Amino acid sequence: MNKKDDIRFRTKIIFGVILLMIAIIIINLYQLQISNAEKYVLMSNKNRIRILPILPKRGHIITSDGKIAAGNICHYKLIMECCSEKIFSENMALLEQCICLEDEDRIRIADQRKKRAPFIIIKDGLSWSEYSRISMILFKLNNVSIENTYIRNYPMPSEFCHVIGYTSKSDGNVQVLRGKTGLEQTLNDQLTGEAGNVQIEVNALGKKVRIIDSQDPVAGKDIVITVDSRLQEYIHDIFSQEKAGACVVLDIPTGEVLAMVSVPTFDLNLVSGKMTSTQWQSITGDPLSPLMNRAVGCAYPPGSIFKIVVAFAGLNEKIISPRDKIFCGGGMKLDNHVFHCWNRGGHGKMDLCNALKFSCDCYFFETAKKLGIDAIVKYARKFGFGAETGVELSNENIGLLPTKKWKFLRYGTSWKPYETVIAGIGQGSLLSTLMQSAAMFGKIYTADFNFSPTLIRGESKKHEKDPIDSEHLETLKNALYQVCTSGTAARSCRTDYGISGKTGSSQVKKIKTSEAGANQKLIQWKFRDHAFFVGCAPYPNPKYIVAVFVEHGGGGSAVAAPIARKIFDMLLKK
Amino acid sequence: MKQFFPNECKILFVLLFFLLSLSFFGQYSAFGGQFSGPVQRHAIRIIAGLVLMFGIYLVDFKFWNNFAWVFYAFVFISLIIVDLLGTIKLGAQRWVDLYFFTFQPSELMKPVLIIALARYYSMISPSEISRIKNHVVPFLFTIIPAILIFKQPDLGTAALLIGVGIGMIFLAGFPLKIFLTAAIACIVTCPFGWFFLHDYQKNRILTFLNPDRDPLGTGYHILQSKIAIGSGNIFGRGFLQGTQSKLNFLPEKNTDFIFTTIAEETGFIGTMTVVFLFLAICFYFFWVTTEFRSRFSKLTCCGLGILMFLHVFINISMVIGLVPVVGIPLPFLSYGGSSMITFMISCGLVMSALKNRK
Numbered sequence: 001m002n003k004k005d006d007i008r009f010r011t012k013i014i015f016g017v018i019l020l021m022i023a024i025i026i027i028n029l030y031q032l033q034i035s036n037a038e039k040y041v042l043m044s045n046k047n048r049i050r051i052l053p054i055l056p057k058r059g060h061i062i063t064s065d066g067k068i069a070a071g072n073i074c075h076y077k078l079i080m081e082c083c084s085e086k087i088f089s090e091n092m093a094l095l096e097q098c099i100c101l102e103d104e105d106r107i108r109i110a111d112q113r114k115k116r117a118p119f120i121i122i123k124d125g126l127s128w129s130e131y132s133r134i135s136m137i138l139f140k141l142n143n144v145s146i147e148n149t150y151i152r153n154y155p156m157p158s159e160f161c162h163v164i165g166y167t168s169k170s171d172g173n174v175q176v177l178r179g180k181t182g183l184e185q186t187l188n189d190q191l192t193g194e195a196g197n198v199q200i201e202v203n204a205l206g207k208k209v210r211i212i213d214s215q216d217p218v219a220g221k222d223i224v225i226t227v228d229s230r231l232q233e234y235i236h237d238i239f240s241q242e243k244a245g246a247c248v249v250l251d252i253p254t255g256e257v258l259a260m261v262s263v264p265t266f267d268l269n270l271v272s273g274k275m276t277s278t279q280w281q282s283i284t285g286d287p288l289s290p291l292m293n294r295a296v297g298c299a300y301p302p303g304s305i306f307k308i309v310v311a312f313a314g315l316n317e318k319i320i321s322p323r324d325k326i327f328c329g330g331g332m333k334l335d336n337h338v339f340h341c342w343n344r345g346g347h348g349k350m351d352l353c354n355a356l357k358f359s360c361d362c363y364f365f366e367t368a369k370k371l372g373i374d375a376i377v378k379y380a381r382k383f384g385f386g387a388e389t390g391v392e393l394s395n396e397n398i399g400l401l402p403t404k405k406w407k408f409l410r411y412g413t414s415w416k417p418y419e420t421v422i423a424g425i426g427q428g429s430l431l432s433t434l435m436q437s438a439a440m441f442g443k444i445y446t447a448d449f450n451f452s453p454t455l456i457r458g459e460s461k462k463h464e465k466d467p468i469d470s471e472h473l474e475t476l477k478n479a480l481y482q483v484c485t486s487g488t489a490a491r492s493c494r495t496d497y498g499i500s501g502k503t504g505s506s507q508v509k510k511i512k513t514s515e516a517g518a519n520q521k522l523i524q525w526k527f528r529d530h531a532f533f534v535g536c537a538p539y540p541n542p543k544y545i546v547a548v549f550v551e552h553g554g555g556g557s558a559v560a561a562p563i564a565r566k567i568f569d570m571l572l573k574k
Numbered sequence: 575m576k577q578f579f580p581n582e583c584k585i586l587f588v589l590l591f592f593l594l595s596l597s598f599f600g601q602y603s604a605f606g607g608q609f610s611g612p613v614q615r616h617a618i619r620i621i622a623g624l625v626l627m628f629g630i631y632l633v634d635f636k637f638w639n640n641f642a643w644v645f646y647a648f649v650f651i652s653l654i655i656v657d658l659l660g661t662i663k664l665g666a667q668r669w670v671d672l673y674f675f676t677f678q679p680s681e682l683m684k685p686v687l688i689i690a691l692a693r694y695y696s697m698i699s700p701s702e703i704s705r706i707k708n709h710v711v712p713f714l715f716t717i718i719p720a721i722l723i724f725k726q727p728d729l730g731t732a733a734l735l736i737g738v739g740i741g742m743i744f745l746a747g748f749p750l751k752i753f754l755t756a757a758i759a760c761i762v763t764c765p766f767g768w769f770f771l772h773d774y775q776k777n778r779i780l781t782f783l784n785p786d787r788d789p790l791g792t793g794y795h796i797l798q799s800k801i802a803i804g805s806g807n808i809f810g811r812g813f814l815q816g817t818q819s820k821l822n823f824l825p826e827k828n829t830d831f832i833f834t835t836i837a838e839e840t841g842f843i844g845t846m847t848v849v850f851l852f853l854a855i856c857f858y859f860f861w862v863t864t865e866f867r868s869r870f871s872k873l874t875c876c877g878l879g880i881l882m883f884l885h886v887f888i889n890i891s892m893v894i895g896l897v898p899v900v901g902i903p904l905p906f907l908s909y910g911g912s913s914m915i916t917f918m919i920s921c922g923l924v925m926s927a928l929k930n931r932k
Contacts, residue, residue, distance in 0.1 A: 007872050010745045011860050014876070018883050022853055025887065026846070028894050032804040033842040040804025047801065048817045203821040204798075 048201050050118050056193030057150055058177055059220030061164055063229040069160045072150035076126040081119045081143040082206035091141050098133040099123055118206040152177055154268040156229065159236045162262045162293035163227055166271040183455060186392045193220035224457040226256035234570050238563055239263045244551035246294035248438045249567065252542050253446045255453045257391060262294040296391060299399040299431035300530050303506030304359045306426025308476060311352060313379035314367045315472040322475045325349045328362035334418055339365055356479040357487030361425050368424020373415060376423055377401045382449055383440040385432050390452035399436060402429035427507055437534045438547035445542050447473060481539050492562040497572050501535020503556030528552035533560035537568045544571050580928045582862055586921060593851050594620050597907045604828045604835045607814040619911055623918035630922025635930035639870050642693035649686045652679035653722045680723045680731045681912040684881055685919055687738060690715055692873035695746040703747035712743050729775050730900030734884055741880040745873060778898045795825040796895045803837040803894060810841030828909040830901055834893050852886040862928055871927040878920040
């Protein structure tokens with residue numbers, strides 16, 4: 001027998017092999033427990049710890065008269081924690097008697113059970129009767145609870161739809177509400193607050209074992225806005241007769257927006273809540289675009305209201321003086337083309353006051369021609385045209401101030417003299433929003449170029465003044481008063497408290513009949529002028545500015561001014 | 575007066591003391607940190623096992639030599655009966671629960687095979703050992719019960735039995751060159767064994783090779799086991815603090831995966847303690863044989879050492895994902911009577927051999 005066959009020798013070989021295999025195990029354990037320990041600790045924690053968000057209560061938006069314009073109402077969610085198949089089917093059998101479940105709910109529940117979700121939302125949004133029926137049998141149910149959350153609610157969904165704006169759930173893991181338009185959007189950060197969370201430990205089945213840690217949510221701030229709900233409702237009612245239009249009421253001198261209405265409206269609760277895609281399409285597909293805030297989001301040719309800017313520019317640049325007269329023969333000839341005054345018969349000899357009073361186009365054709373477009377734009381900019389008014393809404397349209405440079409960049413052609421002329425009466429490429437026109441009145445009557453409208457209580461005091469240092473303001477104010485006593489708006493605006501204002505009827509860009517849709521009535525409506533009226537009252541120290549716009553309403557004096565009168569009456573004749 | 579235990583036994587007692595303490599506290603923790611029914615049963619098994627160990631120790635070692643064939647024949651017949659009954663009952667297998675306490679013949683086969691092989695080789699003179707024909711009987715002794723167990727089906731125990739058998743044949747003096755050649759040949763032909771596997775066994779192996787194949791089945795268990803072991807880090811999460819085991823992420827946390835529970839709560843320190851305790855016991859089993867004169871006792875003790883080591887190696891490799899999950903318990907630590915008794919008997923046999931070494 002040789003040595004190699006000896007048991008002792010073989011034992012040594014085997015023990016050598018054993019040591020080798022143990023070494024493999026030790027190396028592997030070292031890798032698991034020391035090299036990669038951090039990774040596995042993380043995975044272990046991920047296994048057992050679930051972080052559930054606690055949504056913060058969104059802040060209220062409160063009107064200046066103390067009504068809640070955007071609030072929260074209770075919303076009940078029926079929740080079942082992860083449980084065995086037996087308990088699950090027992091629960092479902094009992095629950096089926098109390099609530100009705102849609103097929104898609106069932107599919108969702110089955111899907112979540114497959115994924116071992118720690119809890120399943122059986123039904124989102126229990127009705128009150130469902131809530132009470134389930135509460136009665138809650139003691140029979142295992143692992144079932146009713147979670148009480150809040151959803152956004154708008155008590156005045158149509159009146160405040162554009163000012164407040166709608167909300168929707170954000171896309172992330174934590175489904176916090178996010179404002180999409182209006183004040184809900186601009187004040188979103190303050191309204192939202194901070195989400196809290198609760199860390200729970202779950203077992204392998206996903207069932208809650210204990211709460212590890214929790215952090216309470218911080219509720220959002222309540223915000224008081226300047227809008228008065230009664231005025232807003234009143235104006236909303238007036239405008240319910242109009243197809244499309246807008247109205248803004250400002251306070252002087254604070255610039256607080258007391259009302260802002262745009263029609264057509266939509267239902268905030270519908271858009272913010274659960275809405276079918278057809279409902280959404282019926283809103284977005286509406287040719288009148290109800291989602292559009294016509295007070296700040298749409299720019300129109302300002303029409304005759306812009307004559308105030310041209311007048312001020314002419315006076316300040318000493319191109320005209322209050323007493324200078326210009327003859328209106330019903331039109332002005334420029335380069336073989338006659339630009340007609342709205343009054344084809346002509347106004348005769350007009351001074352500034354009368355020109356504004358009767359809204360004489362010829363006077364302003366002439367003045368604009370002398371001023372030139374650069375000067376007009378310079379003054380328009382001072383009065384806030386072509387820029388945001390500063391109101392706390394994000395979808396503000398800045399309008400358009402046409403300049404030579406703009407014309408060249410946009411169309412590649414040079415500026416034509418006739419364009420200056422029609423800009424003088426607020427037509428042509430010139431565009432502005434109703435809010436800009438209202439703010440212009442604010443600047444005139446507070447003699448402050450920095451006047452800016454605000455929707456938030458207490459925001460108005462912050463800005464510095466940029467005084468309008470001109471003796472010509474009085475001339476303008478006098479003329480504007482006369483507009484409403486003996487001028488274009490005299491028929492509807494002659495009152496004992498005294499309104500000063502300006503009408504406007506801006507011509508609409510013509511649309512070829514062949515391009516328009518089949519609805520003949522709509523086409524005809526489309527061809528009508530936009531009706532404007534911006535005014536303030538009482539005279540001589542006005543407290544309120546009212547700006548009214550009726551889309552394709554016809555004449556400013558016939559349509560817009562009477563509406564403004566009603567609003568002034570409501571404001572001043574309590 | 576003559577000492578009751580030989581001096582060398584004291585080393586084994588110390589090792590066993592540590593291991594059995596670990597076993598008790600490990601099970602105590604795995605059962606949720608309460609001295610509940612199963613934990614009590616485990617404690618009783620430890621004590622009963624120790625009693626059994628001393629009982630075996632008292633028996634003269636020649637007894638095992640004399641009755642080796644009888645034991646082997648008895649267990650072998652039991653296996654065949656189990657196999658036949660299993661065929662009749664369509665797969666309901668763990669039959670011997672009714673006859674021998676909680677013993678399964680497959681479990682009993684492990685020590686009995688060792689004794690039988692040791693007995694066989696002790697009859698062969700050392701000069702004859704290098705002849706192949708002398709190794710045919712041990713090979714059949716191993717492979718036939720292994721096939722019967724494999725059909726039960728119990729892949730783990732069958733593989734283990736073959737491992738023990740090969741270890742014994744090698745130990746006894748199987749020619750080295752032929753052994754190596756055969757080993758290489760086996761590795762090459764391994765893939766053909768695939769066709770004899772049950773579907774669930776194939777699944778386990780496939781999942782082992784690619785854990786993503788079945789993330790919520792076997793792969794999920796391996797992953798959870800690795801997470802538990804890895805998250806133990808150096809010092810562990812602390813006694814009773816293992817979240818993976820407490821929150822039931824671990825499969826079989828009391829039996830096959832007890833090592834995982836211990837690893838999670840005691841960390842690298844704990845796992846090294848366990849590994850080195852077992853290594854020490856194996857070494858001890860080999861070491862005591864140096865002074866033995868009888869080939870039978872030498873082979874028996876070394877065989878038991880191999881048996882113990884294979885259990886430890888397969889079990890730990892299994893829970894750390896090195897080999898497929900085959901259901902091999904960790905000696906002394908896993909919950910359950912069968913393996914506890916097997917290894918208590920092993921210790922008793924080694925002590926008995928020590929007593930009768932002269």
